[in-house]
Amino acid sequence: MPELPEVEVTRRGLLEQLPGRTVTAVSWSAHRLRSAIPHQLLREEIAGQQIRTVDRRAKYLLVRMASGAVLVIHLGMTGKLGVIERQTAPHKHDHLLLELDNGLDLRFNDSRRFGVVLVWLAEKAAQCEENFSLKEGLEPFGDDFTAKTLHALAQHRRIPVKALLMTSRLIAGIGNIYANEILFAARIHPLTPANQLPPAAWRLVVKETRRILQQAIDAGGSTISDFLGASGHPGYFQLQLAVYGRKDSPCLRCGQPIVKTTLAGRATFHCPACQHG
DNA sequence: CAATATACCTGGATGC
């Protein structure tokens, strides 16, 4: 589910519910996620504390407590995070539950358990966040996400441009769906070696990345907003995908059938007629 | 160092 737009939509939903609330109790499942759930830190740093705000860095949500401690959550492939009524029956694969002082719960559900829950101690949070942020790539809506920076980043890399867009240490927030969509919009063939793209192509990548991610955020992301219960959105939103999942369907620009291939192990869709290397 | 393969999980779709 979650690439940058879905994580951002989740954040905005949580922002309507969490700031000012106090966490009255915390509980967790017996399973480990990508890493073990930090029980002790949840008890010591999160339980009893007031939530100040919720930020996002890359595909991670940062729930900031008034104390300075930070609860970090990554949704992995199947993670869902939402504020719901306490009497709602537990779902299979619920892994973290924060009881709030207004009778609602924040619940994290993740069937595949590729998600992550971390806690940064109040006293160490600033240092933890700095170290963490250094390992994450450019924010697509950040000031340094420019054609010049991307062009420089690509200079010594022959990696296919699609794989580069998805390398989270270099560029944050773009997963398989949006990488496909961005390259279709920019008319760039996904296999093009990154170092062969001229500055003009990177200018297009910057422009289309921002346009598509923003459009997806505005549309409520692709799936999860129904779970938030915050914004009053019913169901979930269907994103208008131009290539992803459209194998053999006509290209929306030229009518040629969309081709599906595998690139770096991921399903890759492109129009052979209007995306060039 | 750069690029790819693999591993971590469950569940839904597909095909026999």
Add this chain to the structure above:
DNA sequence: TGCATCCAGGTATATT
């Protein structure tokens, strides 16, 4: 209906 197989929006780690 049952069962095997494949595939899925992510990313850390191992391997070439």
